[in-house]
Structures are given as structure tokens and as C-alpha cells.
Amino acid sequence: MMKLIFLSLMMTVILSVQAQTNKADILQNLEKTQKAEQIVASTATLKSSSRLFGAKDDLTTVILIIPSGSVVNIIDSDSTYLHVTFEESEGYIFRRHAIIDKAPVVISQAIQEKRAVDNNNPAVEQQESRFTYLESKYGANMAARLHSGKIWKGMNAEMVKDSWGTAEKINRVVSGNIIKEEWIFKNTWLYFENNMLVEWGPIRK
Secondary structure, eight states: OHHHHHHHHHHHHHHHHHHHHHHHHHHHHHHHHHHHHEEEEEEEEESSOEEEEEETTEEEEEEEEEOTTOEEEEEEEOSSEEEEEETTEEEEEEGGGEEEOSSOEEEEHHHHHHHHHHTOOOHHHHHHHHHHHHHHHHOHHHHHHHHTTOOOTTOBHHHHHHHHOOOSEEEEEEETTEEEEEEEOSSEEEEEETTEEEEEEEOOO
8 A cells, every 4th residue: 555655656756847847848949949039129329410331341332311319220230330220221330329229129030031021122232222323313423423422512412412311400591592501411511502512621519
């Protein structure tokens, strides 16, 4: 009788240990699966306006100016640059211009894959499509200059916008038949008369 009770107790202990081991295995597998299926998507808020560069090794490839206070999605980062997306543009900004948000958003692998399909436009393709757009609008030579972020006297306002992006601030004065505009970028001011670039210079702080 004692042997029967002892055996039944032993069986109960073995079964409960085995059940706990199985539960632990299941939990570990679930954690691994969730980690594999989840990707942390971080965002950052710009503490000052920043140029979005098409390539971090070429600072003349300005796509646009991102205003201060804007939120960007971080794709990757290093000690100097953040690889980000803003609206429909992708590129690089200086890390010092942004504050990385502390609460990352977790998205599933399925959503990430769907975004990859939807945004089947890597940075290289975006650069090519931007150049194609400029080339069809201005011709190859002009497109190359605008694509590299150059400005020169005599440009019209639209060309400057295609080269440098939108200004942080525009001051306009109408005097008779002359419309004068001052475009303020982060470190540079541009002066236009009747939609034509006349002068520019550094902003003294």
C-alpha cells in the first residue's frame, strides 16, 4: 500500500515538473518568435531645421529642408547621421539636429514587409526619380546642377526650391512693380527681386 502511494506521488511530481518544463519551453519559443516578428521603429523630433541629404558622403545632395519640430522616422543611424524618412522622402540628417523619441513603436514583421512592398523605392531609386523629374523639367545639364544642390544668380524661385527645398521663412515686400523676397534657410539668406535670385549670404548669429 505504501509503495502504491509512493509511486503515485512520484508520478504526480514527475508529471508536474514535465508540465512546467513544457510551459517554460513554450514561453521561450513564444518570446523568440515575437522578437523575430517585431521590429522597433523609432522616431525623432527635430530641435532645429535640418537639410535632408540624399547621400551622407555628399552634402550637396540636398533633397529638402525639414522644419524644426517635425517628426521623422528613423531607418538607421550612426554617430553622425540619422537615416530617416520624412513625408515621402528618404535621406540623411545630422544626428545633432534631432532628439530621438524615447518611446519606440513596435511593428510586426508582416507590417514591415508590407511597407517594404509599398515603399519599393530605396534611396538610390528616389535619387534617380528626383533626377529624372528635374531632367524632364529643365534638361540634363540644369538638372545635374540642381540635383547637386547648387544655386546661382538669375535662377527663378521655383528652381531654387527644386535645388534647396522650401525655405524656413519668407519675408515679402511689394514696392510698386517690384516684389522683393528674402528666403531664410538655416544658415543662409537668399534675396529675390521679381522672382529672380539676386544675392545671398550667411546668416550672422
